[in-house]
Amino acid sequence: MTAADWTGPVAAILAMAAATYAVRFAGYWIMSRVPLTPFLRAALEALPGAIIVATVVPLAMRGGISAWIGVAVAAATMLAVRKDIAAMAAGMGAVMAARALGLP
Template identity: 40%
Template sequence: MSHAGEGTTLLIILAAAVATYATRIGGYLMITRFRSIHPRAEAALNAVPAAVLSTLVAPAFLYGGLDVVVAMVAAFFVGLRFSSIAMLVVGWLAVMALRHSGIF
């Protein structure tokens, strides 16, 4: 990588870090100013984790290939009964086994 590219990359990383910090601290400061949160606003804030998870999982499920879909389905069913760590391990093992087997 050239020296010019390294500087640009570093600036992009720093800008992303500043933007991330600013949005987090800004949200915290804004919420702490309210005496109470309206129930609709609270419901919207409670929906954020599910929305973020959906934006991460859906593209991989739709475009990741059959090995990824099989691993996600296996992880989903394990997640219904066991902990998140077990779900993660099963999903990871499934996709690695399917890729290593040469079937997919």
């Protein structure tokens, strides 16, 4: 393997890392100058849940019945134990079990 084989991917990874840190720094810098009103605080507190829903629903729509079983099991686990990792593991396990049983 020559240096030319890996310089492109390494440069791309370093550029993405630099862009990620620049965006994170810019976000902190901008938000340090924005007054935190009650409305903005409520919007920021709702943001993680909105991101999860925006990520999970399209996947569940394309994933079939096994994906919906996984979402239901993950939601039930989250309600029961209030641990993100446990809910994710239970949901993934349910999807794997459903697909092992032949469900789409």
